[in-house]
Amino acid sequence: MKKIYVIGAGPGGLTSAMLLANAGYEVEVFEKENFVGGRTSAIQIGEYTFDRGPTFLNMMYLIREIFELTGRKLEDYVEPIALKPLYELVYADKRFTVSSNYEEMMNTIATTFPGNEHGYTRYLQETHKKLEALSPLLQRKMDSVTDLMSPEAIKALPELEFGKSLMDKLGEYFNDEELQLAFTFQSKYLGMSPWSCPGAFSILSYIEQAYGIYHLKGGLNQLTKAMATVLEEMNVKIHLNTPIQEVVQYKKRIEGIRLESGELLHCDDVVINADFGYAMTKLLKNTKSRQWSPQKVEKKQYSCSTFMLYLGIDTQYDLQHHTILFAEDYRKNMEEISDTKLLSKDMSIYVQNPVVTDDSLAPEGKSTLYVLAPVPNNFSDIEWEEVKHEYRALLLKTLEERLGLTDLEAHIEEEMMFSPVDWEQKMNVYKGATFNLGHQLNQMMTFRPHNHFSPYENCWLVGGGTHPGSGLPIIIESARISANLILERDGEKTYPIKPLPKELDYRITELSHAVL
Known part of the structure; x- marks a missing residue:
């Protein structure tokens, strides 16, 4: 029985641990925080519960499939709720509801x-x-x-x-x-x-x-909690409050991991679910890979970051579960985020108002607002400690004026503000790039970090920074790919992949399968 260590209890790490433990490997998970989930975890502020990161759950068929592969049913662990409508888009002069x-x-x-x-x-x-x-x-x-x-x-x-x-x-x-x-x-x-x-x-x-967007009662954080429950049923140890100092390398092999306490633990394989840039520059900083040296990592193209407000408010507004507000000059806003790396005054904003679907997240008559503004990552020269309060004020003013959230500031009972610097320093997100490496064609497929991380024989990557890319379901798919590579190497039966299911709406099914 080979011993496999998984670094990071995010959705990719937990999925790979589930699949490998189910296949008979001895698996242990190491997590620096005192909770599981990474960015897919909960934030509790007073009586209000928020998702820290992902709030859109699509490709539900894949999530169900992963649980089925371990002989379990997803609905025995979580309560999925299909959203109707999916979200509302807000332009300068109109609104558009997507279904x-x-x-x-x-x-x-x-x-x-x-x-x-x-x-x-x-x-x-x-x-x-x-x-x-x-x-x-x-x-x-x-x-x-x-x-x-x-x-x-x-x-x-x-x-x-x-x-x-x-x-x-x-x-x-x-x-x-x-x-x-x-x-x-x-x-x-x-x-x-x-x-x-x-x-x-x-x-x-x-x-x-075609396949819908879902909410899980209690928040998407319930998915990673469910995965941790499955691992507990499998007798897999999850070590919380256990940060890793380094991944120990010798020639073409990973020998084990060294904890920040100094303890050295040996294993046969290591699966890395840490943020990719962080892993390459901190955990594997002496890597033999020329392609992914710290200097090369810095030169890659990265996603934007996000400025977050988690607001517990003493009222309820007339908002859909998901609302996307477009900047009046959206193209300029995108250029400022990705190219010139300037802080936009004309901003785009995403707002989640989940109490319209799930009243368990806030006290009766109150609500949680999850507010996300895409902003430049930390390759910019923005001094967040100096500008964050001013930016917060502009964000709230924009929400009041364009979404009609009257007197929003006065209704805030609880609040947490999270800047790109917080993502980098508190959550180990490289350069605060919340969605990891960009998805330009020169950073996709074989040009993206491989699931089997060479030049090491026994090092594997899962998460948004490896193939096939970022996004919660895609991260989970990366874990199946990496688990299957380990199984294939060892001559074991790999996990199958189901064909795409039929769409939710039979009319979409008929149209998409029609002969043009």
């Missing part, structure tokens, strides 16, 4: 952006085929150029839309830029403006509309 119901979307588009309805039908048809083609690239290892030469990869390559941006691609379906933005705002969390993001990522909005 997973085909008829509702057609009517909303016809009313808000007349003449674009048939483009939506074509978008569903063509993007489903794109997702079917690209899925194999997201579910299997991409550790070498030969992986790009498989029949599935060759079939998928045209769908990467080389030379075509996401806005270019959406322009093939919709003639209104604001409607195009409704299908592209997710790209900012990949580290890119939709004007530079590869057209392949048109699948992101489709996944939401």
Whole structure:
């Protein structure tokens, strides 16, 4: 029985521990915090409960599949709630509600952006085929150029839309830029403006509309708590309050880990779920990998950061569960976040108001507001300690004026502010880049850090900084890829991958499978 140490109790680390322990390995998890989940954990402020990071849960079929692979049912551990509608988008002069119901979307588009309805039908048809083609690239290892030469990869390559941006691609379906933005705002969390993001990522909005977005009662933090419960049932030890000083290397092998206490622990394999940039510059700073030396890591392209307000308020506002507010000049806002790295006065804001779905998160008649503003990462020269209070005031003013949150400041009972510096210093997020490495084509697939981290024989990566990329379900998929690589190496049976399920709305199913 081989001993495997997992560094980090985030969703990637917990998933890999579940799969490996289920396969018979002796697994232990080491976590520096006194809680599991990493960015997918809870924040408790007085009587108010918040999710620390992820709040959108899509690809629920994958989450269920992972639990099924260990002989369990997800619903025995958490209570998923399908959101209807999915979210509301707020422009300078209009609002647009996004649904997973085909008829509702057609009517909303016809009313808000007349003449674009048939483009939506074509978008569903063509993007489903794109997702079917690209899925194999997201579910299997991409550790070498030969992986790009498989029949599935060759079939998928045209769908990467080389030379075509996401806005270019959406322009093939919709003639209104604001409607195009409704299908592209997710790209900012990949580290890119939709004007530079590869057209392949048109699948992101489709996944939401075809398969739904979910909330878990108590917050998405309940998912990682459920995973920890499964590990407890498997007798897997999770060491909380146990930070790692370094991963101990000798020639082409990892010998073990050294705790900050100085204790050296030996193992057969190590799975690293720490933030990628942090792992390379702190835990593996003497790595033999020339490609991922600290100097090379610094030169890579990274996602934006986020400025967070977690607000416990003594009232309830008329808001959807998810609301995305676009800057009045969205393109300039994206350029300031990603390129010039300036702090926008005309900002985009995401607000989660989960009490409309889940009243367990706040006292009766009150609510939690999770407020996120994408901002430049810490490669910028922004002095957050000097500007954070001024930026907070501007953020609240914008919410009051554009979302109609009257007297918001006066209703705040509890509050926590979290800046990019906090992400870096308190959560070990490299340069505060909340969504990890960017997803430019030169940082995807074989060009992204590999799940099997060479030059070491027994070092494996999971999380947003490795293949296939960031986002909660994709991180979980990275864990299955890495677990399967270990199983394959040892001649053991690997975990299967199910085909894509049918869409939630039968009309979307019929359209996406129709012959064009």
